[in-house]
Each structure stands twice: as structure tokens, then as C-alpha cells.
Amino acid sequence: MEEPAHQFVTIKPSALQIGLIFSRIGLTSFGGGLSGWLLREFVQSRAWLTEEEFLNGLSLAQSLPGVNVTNMAIWIGYRLAGTKGAIAGLIGIILPPAVVLIAIAIAFASVDRYRIAHQLLDGAAAAAVGLSLSMGITAARRVPRRIFPAVAMATTFAAVAVMHWSLPWVVVIGGTTSIAVSYYQLSRSRTDA
Structure with a gap:
């Protein structure tokens, strides 16, 4: 299988580099804010993407x-270093944090009865929410303002939050519709050019 080419990477990172970066991110990040760390690491700091x-x-x-961050680790790893990079990204984001998580679970079991332990977890959860919000704002500012994505977002929100439709059906129907519309728009723009 041919390795993916990446036009913006001047020095191609090795699978080991990718694995170590994902290990560090996995060991130093909490909750849902991991995508923000990935953005900083791979786009802003290293300019690999x-x-x-x-x-x-x-x-x-x-x-x-x-899990989104696992999917991202595989995608980024593959994008930057092919199959070896995808495997390194997956191992890096899962294995070291899993070992630490087991150790923390053992330690937490011994301090679970203390109120401060629960307050510390609440603080970590608040930080994760803040990182997720930051990532959402960054993504929203960068997305081109077009009518179809806004309609798709509003329709998805209404279907799930207001009408309480089953999420798998919303994903299948909304995803299929979005792909079809995007494909139509792309093919139309190619024929116009």
C-alpha cells in the first residue's frame, strides 16, 4: 500500500515520534479536551497538518x-507516517494512559471517602469542558459560512434535542444526506470550472 503524501510536512515524522507525542498528550490531558491539545501539537506547534x-x-x-481521540490518533498517524504511524498513534494514545489510569483507580479507591478527592475530580471535569469549548469555538470560527452546514446543524439539533429521535438514525440519515449534498456541490463546482 502506498504511503500517504503530505504536502506541508518538510521533515516526515517517524512512527516513534508520533507514538511519543500521543503518549505525552494522553498522559497530560484530561477529559474531552484532547482535540484541543492535538490541534496545538500537530497544527500550531509543529505545522505537520x-x-x-x-x-x-x-x-x-x-x-x-x-472514541474520537483514538480515531484522531489513527488518522493523524496514518496521514503523517502511513500504517506504522497509525499503529504508533493508537498505541501511544491508549497504552501509557491506560497504565496510569489503573494506578490512579487503585489510589482513588483508597481516598474515595474524602470530599477533597471529589472536588479535585470536579475541577478536572471543568477544565475538560473548557478545553472542549475552546476547540468548538476555534472550529466554528474557521468553518466557512454556508447555508447547508447551518441547516444540517440546526436540523440535527432539532431531531436529537427537541424531537428525541434515535441518534443512530439521525447519524445515518444526516450523514448520508450531508455526503450526498457535498458530493453534488463538489461535482457541480468541478464542472463549472
């Missing part, structure tokens, strides 16, 4: 089954 590429990958990762 453009912001548009990153946001496209994030959209793909969120639409696939499984």
Missing part, C-alpha cells in the same frame, strides 16, 4: 464509531 486538514480529520473521527 494544516488547520483545514485537522478539522476535516476531526469531523471524520467524530462521525466514525469509537
Whole structure:
């Protein structure tokens, strides 16, 4: 299988570099804010991906089954270093944090009865919400203002939050519709050019 080419990377990162970066991110991040750290690391600090590429990958990762950050680790790893990079990203984001998580669970079991332990967890949860909000605002500012994405977002919100439709059906119907409309718009723009 041919390795993916990336036009913006001047020095191609190794699978080991990718694995170590994901290990560090996984060990130093909490909750849902991981996508913000990934954006900073791979787009802003290292410039291995453009912001548009990153946001496209994030959209793909969120639409696939499984944990978003794991999907992102696989996508980024593959994008930068092929199959070896995807495996390194997956191992890096899962294995070291899993070992630490087991150790923390053992330690937390011994301090669970103290109120301060629960307050610390509430603080970590608040930080994760803030990081997720920051990532959402960054993504919203960068997305081109077009009518169809706004309609799709509003329709999805209404279907899930207001009408309480089953989420898998909303994803299947909304995803299929979005892909079809995007494909139509892309093919139309190519024929116009």
C-alpha cells in the first residue's frame, strides 16, 4: 500500500515520534479536551497538518464509531507516517494512559471517602469542558459560512434535542444526506470550472 503524501510536512515524522507525542498528550490531558491539545501539537506547534486538514480529520473521527481521540490518533498517524504511524498513534494514545489510569483507580479507591478527592475530580471535569469549548469555538470560527452546514446543524439539533429521535438514525440519515449534498456541490463546482 502506498504511503500517504503530505504536502506541508518538510521533515516526515517517524512512527516513534508520533507514538511519543500521543503518549505525552494522553498522559497530560484530561477529559474531552484532547482535540484541543492535538490541534496545538500537530497544527500550531509543529505545522505537520494544516488547520483545514485537522478539522476535516476531526469531523471524520467524530462521525466514525469509537472514541474520537483514538480515531484522531489513527488518522493523524496514518496521514503523517502511513500504517506504522497509525499503529504508533493508537498505541501511544491508549497504552501509557491506560497504565496510569489503573494506578490512579487503585489510589482513588483508597481516598474515595474524602470530599477533597471529589472536588479535585470536579475541577478536572471543568477544565475538560473548557478545553472542549475552546476547540468548538476555534472550529466554528474557521468553518466557512454556508447555508447547508447551518441547516444540517440546526436540523440535527432539532431531531436529537427537541424531537428525541434515535441518534443512530439521525447519524445515518444526516450523514448520508450531508455526503450526498457535498458530493453534488463538489461535482457541480468541478464542472463549472
